[in-house]
Amino acid sequence: MAPVLQVEHLKKIFFSDAGEELTAVNDVSFAVHAGEKVAIIGESGSGKTTVARLVTRLSDVTEGRIVLMGKDITRASGRKLRGAYANMQMVFQSPAESFDPRCTLGDGIAECLRNFGRSRKEAEQETLRLLRVCGLAADFAGRYPHEASGGQCQRAAIARAIALKPKLLILDEATSALDVTVQAEILALLTQLQREFSLAYLFICHDIALVQDFCDRVLVMHEGRVVEEGASEEVIRRPKQAYTKRLIDSVL
Amino acid sequence: MGEILRYDHVDVSYNGLCMVHDVSFAVQAGEILGIAGESGSGKSTLLRAAMGLLGRDGMVTRGDIWYGGRSLPDLSSGEMRRISGSEIGMIFQLAGSSFCAIRTVGVQLFEMMQAHGMEDRKLFEEQARELFARFGFPDPQRILDSYPFQLSGGMQQRVGVAAAMLLRPKILLADEPTSALDVTVQKQVIEEMLLVREMFGTAILLVTHNMGVIRAMADKLLVMRDGRMVEYGEAGEVLEHPQAPYTKQLLAAVPRLRR
Numbered sequence: 279m280a281p282v283l284q285v286e287h288l289k290k291i292f293f294s295d296a297g298e299e300l301t302a303v304n305d306v307s308f309a310v311h312a313g314e315k316v317a318i319i320g321e322s323g324s325g326k327t328t329v330a331r332l333v334t335r336l337s338d339v340t341e342g343r344i345v346l347m348g349k350d351i352t353r354a355s356g357r358k359l360r361g362a363y364a365n366m367q368m369v370f371q372s373p374a375e376s377f378d379p380r381c382t383l384g385d386g387i388a389e390c391l392r393n394f395g396r397s398r399k400e401a402e403q404e405t406l407r408l409l410r411v412c413g414l415a416a417d418f419a420g421r422y423p424h425e426a427s428g429g430q431c432q433r434a435a436i437a438r439a440i441a442l443k444p445k446l447l448i449l450d451e452a453t454s455a456l457d458v459t460v461q462a463e464i465l466a467l468l469t470q471l472q473r474e475f476s477l478a479y480l481f482i483c484h485d486i487a488l489v490q491d492f493c494d495r496v497l498v499m500h501e502g503r504v505v506e507e508g509a510s511e512e513v514i515r516r517p518k519q520a521y522t523k524r525l526i527d528s529v530l
Numbered sequence: 531m532g533e534i535l536r537y538d539h540v541d542v543s544y545n546g547l548c549m550v551h552d553v554s555f556a557v558q559a560g561e562i563l564g565i566a567g568e569s570g571s572g573k574s575t576l577l578r579a580a581m582g583l584l585g586r587d588g589m590v591t592r593g594d595i596w597y598g599g600r601s602l603p604d605l606s607s608g609e610m611r612r613i614s615g616s617e618i619g620m621i622f623q624l625a626g627s628s629f630c631a632i633r634t635v636g637v638q639l640f641e642m643m644q645a646h647g648m649e650d651r652k653l654f655e656e657q658a659r660e661l662f663a664r665f666g667f668p669d670p671q672r673i674l675d676s677y678p679f680q681l682s683g684g685m686q687q688r689v690g691v692a693a694a695m696l697l698r699p700k701i702l703l704a705d706e707p708t709s710a711l712d713v714t715v716q717k718q719v720i721e722e723m724l725l726v727r728e729m730f731g732t733a734i735l736l737v738t739h740n741m742g743v744i745r746a747m748a749d750k751l752l753v754m755r756d757g758r759m760v761e762y763g764e765a766g767e768v769l770e771h772p773q774a775p776y777t778k779q780l781l782a783a784v785p786r787l788r789r
Binding site (some may be wrong): 428460528 | 569683712713714715716717720739740741742743780783784785786788789
């Protein structure tokens, strides 16, 4: 079966004001298959968030190719890019900030359904169903982001992300801002959704213990490159590269 | 080994609302007490109460915080200023943002030393270089000559810890000192704080939500929830055999690396 996401020789160069080049992502290739949970780990500045931003087309790639569900989306824009977002959605680190503070959570979720052609009424009903799937009571539809806790907001963000029935969720540090007990709840929700809808996850995370529990496969990034890749259990228990060893030895 | 700091049935209120209820514990010289809990549990408030950093709306409404026979909440601001830094040091989550961005680290640290009576710039630089060298910084003079933004986040934090020790405080209050750092850098800062205790016998009050940091550093552990003490005891004992249901839940929620 063809992978949900195929990334080939991805490269991103940023230019500083002084005109200096900074290669944030260098020759990164990987694939994510249906129902698979793939993690990218690494320290701040290793390029893992840039990879997420390139894959989701929030930044333009310098070189390389991104193929989503068999379609090349490397330079997609307009209608074509919109089509890609029906298959791929994102959840970000800061739950409250990913919603418009002046709109209710319900409006935020319904908006993407409306953008994809649902009537107002259909979108409202679907929003309530999505909230329920994500463990939130119907009255959250009428709440503003600041009226919900971080964990509740993140549940709403996940509800919004699965609204279009995507095949791939990209989670950039989606649980890092949450307390551990709340994090455990969100992970349980993600596991349940993954089973129900056979979602694939690209899970950007710096918590290696969490990745070991949650993900099937892991990519280790260092200075823009993937230095090691494999089954999470294998990579974490028997790291082959010196950098991976050092990273894992630092975990308390 | 004497007692350095004692919280005696402390309540803290913000705007008349009681947020921390009836907290009592003591810290011995050279002891590291970890205070753990989730957001909003009151752990930072506890630490800030000792320094009078509760802001306009917050105050200790019951109980006392004893330091060397004096009750900290009752001190005048002048008295508080005299012991801040020299007797009780603090280190925050982002030491870098406690520095002024447009003056060098050396200038700012000398200003701190001047406030506590040092006048000789040369002597200060000598002492600072010597201390930084003891903490294993490769080029102490470069740190003094740097602007804060020229140091990495981890380096800023390490400089913050070392700088707090220039005045040799008896106790260091640390509020999430490693939470903004990557794991590899976190480990360096933890090692540096353990070195602080080893070299100077400084007691450390460590507030963190990271149970791994507690495991690596703390002798005693206090678990807070909703402004109340949930559990308090020897860190190893609490971590291995938690008694309170909440502590069990908290520890179970922390992902542990299987090596």
